[in-house]
Amino acid sequence: MGLFNGGKRAIQIGPLEYNKRLSFRLIFFVTLVFLYTPILTLIAFSFNDSRRNIVWRGFTLKYYEKAMDNDSLIQAFTNSMTIALISTIVSVILGAMVAIALWRFRFPGKASLEGAMALPIVIPEICMGVAMLAFFSRVGYPTNMPWPLNLGAITVAHISFSFPFAAMIIRARLANFNREQEEAAKDLGANEWETYRDVVIPYMRPGLLAGGLLAFTLSLDDFVITFFTAGPETVTFPVKVYSMVRFSVTPEINAASTVLIVITIALTVIATLMQNRAKP
Amino acid sequence: MESWRRNPFVFWVTSLPPTLWLLFFFLVPLGIIWVISFGEKRGVIDIEITWVLDNYWRAFDPLYLEIFWKSLWMAFATTAICLIVAFPVAFSITFAPPRIKPLLLLLIILPFWTNLLIRTYALIAVLRTKGMVNFGLEWLWDQGNWLLTLVGLGDLQLLGAAFDPLQLLYNNTAVVVGLVYVHLPFMVLPLYAALDRMDRSFIEASLDLGAGHFRTFLTIVVPLAKAGIISGIIITFIPALGSFLTPDLLGGTDSQIIANVIERQFKNANDWPFGAALSFILMYITFIALTLRAFLARGSSAMEAG
DSSP, rough: OOOHHHHHHHHHOOOGGGGGHHHHHHHHHHHHHHHHHHHHHHHHHTTOOOOOOOOOBBBBHHHHHHHHHHHHHHHHHHHHHHHHHHHHHHHHHHHHHHHHHHHEOOOOOOOHHHHHHHHHHSSHHHHHHHHHHHHHHHHTTOSOOOGGOOOOOOOOHHHHHHHHHHHHHHHHTTTTHHHHHHHHHHHHTHHOOOHHHIIHHHHHHHHHHHHHHHHHHHHHOOOHHHHOOTTTOOOOOOHHHHHHHHOOOOOOHHHHHHHHHHHHHHHHHHHHHHHHHHOO | OOEEEHHHHHHHHHHHHHHHHIIIIIIIIHHHHHTTTEEEEEEETEEOOOOHHHHHHHHTTTHHHHHHHHHHHHHHHHHHHHHHHHHHHHHHHTSSSSSTTTHHHHHHHHHGGHHHHHHHHHHHHHHHTTTTHHHHHHHHHHHHHHHHHTTTTTGGOOOOSSSOOOOOSSSSHHHHHHHHHHHHHHHHHHHHHHHSSOOOOOOOOOHHHHOHHHHHHIIIIHHHHHHHHHHHHEEEEHHHETTOOOHHHHHHOOOOOOOHHHHHHHTTTTOOOHHHHHHHHHHHHHHHHHHHHHHHHHHHHHHHHO
8 A cells, every 4th residue: 555655645745734835835935036036136236237227238346346436435334334333342241231130130120121121122213213313412412523433422322222132132041041050150269250251251152242243233224213313424324325315226326235235144144143052 | 030139239230331321322312202292392493391282282183193094004004915925934934844944934034134225225126117127017018019010910009009117116005015025024933933833733633623724724723823923913013103214215205104204303394392292102002002912912821821
């Protein structure tokens, strides 16, 4: 029996093998086409030797050269990178601190602190954007400071929405920490600081890296909040692209966007790998 | 977990800086907006805080009610389309061989990590009158005409005298397409998480007992995956409702939603008190949605337990 049915059963689709059904495969495929066509078209046409962006006229790097020669674009890119770097470092430090406090201690008002930490994650970006605009105009953040101090307002805003995300990831990592390790270190004579330096922080490291990379991509990605905190002198890469897109669709934007896509995707893949390794 | 009193020094060192940061650079800014929302505009930049509710009442003006209605409607449409598309996608991933599951998930998540502005821009490049979609359609039109000419019907101009590119951008449909494009991963991930946790023997039992796939889906899968469905709906709906960039770049003059009106009050129209009131209304809607989620999730977990 088995011998005769064996060949047929291999083709037959089991009742639960939804992934093998043609209709499901088709929907999955169409979804991927929908998700990837715009991005892949954008990348492909950044190498296309034609301004009209439709017909393939041969490979060229001239739009990358043009983007490199565009001083304001390079300035915006440098600004974005600087902001992302500072924001990441501060976010990881603040995120790690609050993760440790929430993981280790019981204290009055803990639920309120947790709720407040979730706020920057859930409220609409536009609300946070206008809040930052109102805040910095009330505080009177000086606008004519030398680079990179003029990026202060944007950096502060970025830290405010990044560090709760970093804290979330670091806390998830800490949740699996075996506190007996900490007790052992203390029994062996380590003081509080030595315990953190030699035991807890090394354990947290994958979480710190993953949280940092997330903070970095969040900062590089942000448009709405930056749009409200940026002045005419302090343009970041997404804000610059926004003003270029308003005028026209040009291959230079494609080239610049491709560079940013490659950077973010590379960082994300690294972050995902780190986080997978962070899981026990 | 230990009481903070056992080690106050470590407690203060770790909890004080983040709390102060959150207080000064997040809660205080929100508080300023909240206070401004009760103010009145006096002159170009002067705002007097008079603790009036006029700005909130103004939001109930038919003009703005219509914009709220449009925002809700667009967010609903986006959420509904995402839900319909995401279910088969999540099913495909759940029942795929374990080896390729992470890859399929990564394929869905990866676009989501690309800059939102760049994705929107990419969509413009594909949908504009001289973009890829219209270019493809024109090619089909040319081939059709060529075929008609071949069979001797070329003079009749059955397909029209010239190719008329579709207006795919700068209207409400473009905004919904853009919102679906941006938010689809938000729906797929919670659905997948819920389906993957589900005990498959329930589906098998239902199928064995003679229910069809559709009936099994409605009576077994949907109730079991309820928590994931609710999460997916809420985390798609909230950002879609508050989205600014997509309607701004893909929408026409009549597809401006609430976030665009807020932006206008703070930039061109320069009416901060009204913009602040609209921001808080948007935030309250967000909180209502989140409370609803917590409430529904509690109901469903109680049902699972019972």
